[in-house]
Amino acid sequence: MNLPRIAVLTGAGVSAGSGVPTFREAAVGLWSQYDPQKLATPEAFQSDPKLVWEFYDWRRQIMVDCQPNHAHDVLAAMDATLPEFTLVTQNIDGLHPLAGSKRTLFLHGDIWTIRCTRCHYRQQNRQVPLQPLPPLCPECASLLRPDVVWFGESLDWTILSAAGEAFAQADIALVIGTSAVVYPAAQLPLYTRKHGGRLYEFNTERTPLSDMATATFLGPSEDTLPNWWQDFRQEQGL
Numbered sequence: 528m529n530l531p532r533i534a535v536l537t538g539a540g541v542s543a544g545s546g547v548p549t550f551r552e553a554a555v556g557l558w559s560q561y562d563p564q565k566l567a568t569p570e571a572f573q574s575d576p577k578l579v580w581e582f583y584d585w586r587r588q589i590m591v592d593c594q595p596n597h598a599h600d601v602l603a604a605m606d607a608t609l610p611e612f613t614l615v616t617q618n619i620d621g622l623h624p625l626a627g628s629k630r631t632l633f634l635h636g637d638i639w640t641i642r643c644t645r646c647h648y649r650q651q652n653r654q655v656p657l658q659p660l661p662p663l664c665p666e667c668a669s670l671l672r673p674d675v676v677w678f679g680e681s682l683d684w685t686i687l688s689a690a691g692e693a694f695a696q697a698d699i700a701l702v703i704g705t706s707a708v709v710y711p712a713a714q715l716p717l718y719t720r721k722h723g724g725r726l727y728e729f730n731t732e733r734t735p736l737s738d739m740a741t742a743t744f745l746g747p748s749e750d751t752l753p754n755w756w757q758d759f760r761q762e763q764g765l
């Protein structure tokens with residue numbers, strides 16, 4: 528019997544259980560303390576690279592000791608079990624690969640990769656704190672930047688179209704820990720719905736996607752997703 532094809536979209540909420548701050552929750556949301564337009568844009572980097580690097584270095588220091596939680600582990604198990612599975616993440620914290628996820632598309636980049644603003648230099652770097660700030664390219668001495676997608680920058684087209692393809696082919700879309708307000712990511716799960724697939728949402732609150740969801744599992748995804756996966760495996764005889 529063919530197993531259902533699954534496509535997953537994750538956001539900051541999947542890492543909340545690992546201690547990584549989310550962006551939009553008023554209480555602890557990262558953005559509530561900073562004006563994103565001041566920090567995560569090419570213009571901000573142009574005008575004050577040191578300030579932007581201080582912001583990312585601070586986030587790296589928060590993230591560097593965070594470990595994957597049970598939701599990350601379940602997604603890695605799905606990847607290892609299901610023949611047709613794609614994980615699309617908006618997160619830059621690196622917790623999905625750390626948990627063992629393989630077939631992963633990174634829509635917004637990776638905070639642990641640093642690249643040159645001029646030449647092709649690119650480096651995996653988990654050094655915290657980074658010194659000196661802003662770091663300069665060892666090849667051409669130009670400014671290095673975090674390999675993340677800033678507000679106003681376009682996503683990598685090949686990654687985005689592969690993500691769109693995965694959701695268009697999926698029988699089931701899982702949307703986990705995202706406020707579903709940032710496009711084009713928030714659009715992706717609707718491709719599954721459009722061709723009659725099911726959309727399951729895992730969040731601590733309802734979102735603009737909830738009305739289109741087959742079901743919304745309210746609660747921390749580190750609890751709700753493992754329960755769903757257990758039921759799914761029983762149902763599929765896995």
Ligand code: APR
Pocket residue numbers: 537538539540541543544549550551552556617618635703704705706707708709729730731732734746747748749
């Ligand atoms: N389990 C499930 N969901 C959770 C949990 C949890 N333990 N904790 C919080 N959430 C939910 C919140 O209810 C919220 O809907 O996770 C969501 C986090 O939303 P955001 O903070 O907006 O993060 P995200 O959706 O990933 O933001 C998208 O916006 O700022 C840009 O590039 C940035 O990738 C980011 C994008």
